[in-house]
Ligand code: NAD
């Protein structure tokens with residue numbers, strides 16, 4: 001039975017990944033979830049798995065070497081899936097320091113702890129160990145022309161403090177692979193959407209605001225393009241890379257689903273109208289008149305797009321969920337989890353939200 005150490009498992013993608021893995025492997029794996037529970041980490045995301053005997057939660061900061069080394073000393077870890085990070089570009093523009101601490105120094109701690117646990121006296125590594133570093137396509141920078149795609153060979157050109165910190169962490173992982181032959185993979189994925197996404201990111205923010213009749217802030221001209229990937233497809237891709245990918249390789253995981261932000265907003269509004277039952281008071285609130293163009297994000301990357309050819313050819317993964325289906329699954333989840341939304345939009349998040357949008 002393999003033991004997985006998942007970092008950041010209480011966040012959006014991490015919690016979806018843990019649900020996916022238990023659905024797929026049931027009792028045949030053990031998962032240890034290490035999370036600091038920042039504003040973005042919510043144990044409520046994992047309440048269905050909390051009592052499983054093959055699941056353990058440890059509240060710890062990945063920058064805390066002592067705590068992380070102890071986990072590796074006390075458990076024979078086979079797989080690391082490293083999600084923990086500060087993940088929101090707007091926050092990184094306001095406060096880059098914590099991005100460097102968690103994303104760069106935290107990744108270094110994770111690498112050192114796994115290396116110490118897995119390295120043999122002859123400088124080789126124990127068999128069948130894997131450290132999968134979850135990264136982003138934002139490290140490749142911005143595509144300016146239609147028809148261009150990010151490939152694994154595209155040079156890094158990060159623009160935001162967030163993407164720069166992720167690029168630095170990717171390079172650290174790469175350096176451990178190149179220098180020590182440390183058994184790892186890097187995945188760079190496109191924008192995820194789905195259940196449990198914190199409503200500071202575009203899709204859940206628009207769903208949440210539209211249902212309350214609040215303004216829908218569109219940065220700049222609304223024509224920036226993102227390549228949307230349904231989060232469960234991403235979880236499956238990560239598992240497939242660890243099981244079928246070639247060690248030391250990078251795999252891009254993309255939705256092949258490029259859309260302008262304004263188009264996404266229109267799709268969400270139309271889908272909400274379609275899915276809200278007649279007589280539901282929210283039906284009156286959901287309206288295109290809420291769309292509000294606001295000041296652009298500083299350094300706003302124009303377009304991201306992944307051609308997921310390598311992962312398809314080598315691993316057999318492809319994005320299965322069409323956007324029209326994925327957005328309905330997501331909206332249905334938000335309908336059924338209004339209390340979740342209310343809780344995460346109170347407190348800290350509320351303060352942040354007001355601070356971020358007061359000048360827009
Ligand atoms: P998230 O912000 O929803 O969750 C991050 C999780 O990490 C939270 O549970 C948080 O508590 C935890 N965390 C933060 N700092 C920590 C620390 N110092 N120690 C321990 N835990 C800490 O992020 P997400 O959207 O789920 O993203 C997960 C990973 O995927 C990140 O590495 C991100 O860069 C990458 N990624 C995300 C997207 C996306 O669309 N969301 C796209 C590409 C790549």
Ligand code: TYD
Nearest residue numbers: 089191200201202203217218219224226261
């Ligand atoms: P976001 O979800 O923050 O992801 P990322 O910046 O990592 O791609 O933003 C997605 C796109 O939506 C990006 O082009 C910025 C834009 N955006 C808005 O127009 N309004 C908003 O309120 C937010 C949060 C994002």
